[in-house]
Structure formats: structure tokens, C-alpha cells
Amino acid sequence: MAHPSQLGFQDAASPIMEELLHLHDHAMMVVFLISIFVLYIITLMITTSLTHTSTMDAQAVETIWTILPAIILILIALPSLRILYLMDEINDPHLTIKTIGHQWYWSYEYTDYEGLMFDAYMVQTQELPEGTPRLLETDHHMVVPTDSPTRMLISAEDVLHSWAVPALGIKTDAIPGRLNQTTFTTSHPGLFYGQCSEICGSNHSFMPIVIESSTLNSFETWSNLMLEP
């Protein structure tokens, strides 16, 4: 999860997020190389007493600074497109979970598990158990089995919301009357936190998302417990 002195992304909890982190590092390397090169040229130009040397008919340099940026852009665009299509892939999901945004909580439906449904409200600060993150903890976690491809279907009941979990690299708009699909696979057990990411009213900041990834056995136990009245 996020922590106070954090500068970059959260640690990846899914293969897609892993890919996104690599793309980010790759793009940052290109950015740094270009920035340093430009800074170097600027320093050269302001520290020399020569001006206007070879500014006319410099065909070689014209060719290079046209083609080189094109190649650099392609080197960023291709890996980016690769991940874009990777994220669209639906690998035969093991289970489908629906989440519906409400003002101001998320409700979850596991209709593959009979009538397993619940609302997840934020835990108020005064009721927060020790060691749990403030404004991020919910009274019910969305439990998923680790390593299982999961189909998420996201919608809303009243206004626009957005269901986002940074550690999994997911952000999908929740739109009333429309059903949006996304998939994820958690690569290790743990708690992954997220927040509503579309301004949806006065309590927009107080409808967090908690995903609890655990072993298949614990998941089965949990689903059975939830189904008991």
C-alpha cells in the first residue's frame, strides 16, 4: 500500500502492474537521457563566444534530429501498445465479481456463489482497530483467491464513480446503466487498498476499496462463512 514518504508507484501485486512499472522505468530512462543531453547542449551554447556557426545548410544535423526523435517515440509507443492490448485480454476467468458504486459505498456481488452480496463501508476513524490504515479500511473486504484470473464487472447505481486499485493497475469507471469489464490476477496474498477515483459527491473521499487476496482454501472458507446467515 501507499506510505508517507512514497515517491514512485506502489509495489506491483499483479502481472499487469509489473509490466506497467517496467514501462514507466523505461520511459523515465528515455526522459532522463533527453533531458541531460538538452541541458548539455544549452550549457555549451551559453558558454561559447561563437554564434551562428553552421546554422545554414546543415543537412546532416537536420536529418538526424528529424529521424532520431521518431525512433525514440516508436521505442516508447510499441511497449505501451503491447501493455494496452495485454490489459484487454480476458483469460478465461475463474470467477466473476460485480461491484456497484453507490453514494457513498461500494457493494459487491458474487453471484457465482449463490446470493453472496455485501456492502463495504469505510470504517470511521473513532472505530478503527489499531494498525489499520485510516480512511482506507472497510468493514468488509473483497476477498479473492490468489493467482486466479478474476473478472470484475463495474457499474454504478446513482452517479459516476471509479473503481481503482493502484497495486493491481486497475482503474475502471463505474457508470449508471453500463457494465464495464476488467480483469486482474493477484500474484501474491495480501491487502490491496484503493479509493473511488471519480468525484461523486460530498463523501467521495470516504468510500475506499479493500481487496484481500488469500489462498483458495481461505477464500472458500470465507465464502461459506459469508453465506451462513
Next chain:
Amino acid sequence: MQNFSAASVNFSQTRKQKGEYTTAPFDPRFPNTNQTRNCYQNYLDYHRCTKALAAKGKDTKLCDWYRRVFTSLCPVSWVKRWDEQREQGTFAGKI
């Protein structure tokens, strides 16, 4: 990767024991993020199927696949609303 395949085998086994609850597979008619139509079409297909089979006096068990898919995909509130509309005869789709 080893871990991954082990988990998936386990999962399908547990599901098979319980029988009914396999989730809807990927449908090439609806490859996009927007799955609204996928849910609606399967809801329609289920009720068309049961109507057609009931008219012929056949067992409507054959339609269970559509029911399973639309219960997997459709939000419960949507199904409830459509069921109410069908009862009142105000449902917009052709069944």
C-alpha cells in the same frame, strides 16, 4: 507460474464438486470493456428460450446455461427491475 497452474486446477475441482457455479466464459460477440449488452442479451435469450420450450411442452432445463451466464454478469438490481417490468408487461425487449 508453477503456483498459478496448481491454484487453477484446485479451483476448478472445488467448483466441480459444488456443480452449478462455473462463471460465464469469454464471449467473442462481446470482446469490449462494455459488457452491458452481454448481460442483456443473455437475459433476453433465457426468457425467449424458456418461452419457446414451454410452448412446445419441452423441458426448460436446456435454457439453464443462459440463466447461469446472465446471473454471473448482470447486477442483481438490474435483474430485479427487468423481472418486475416483465410481470407488469412494461419490459422493453421482445421475448
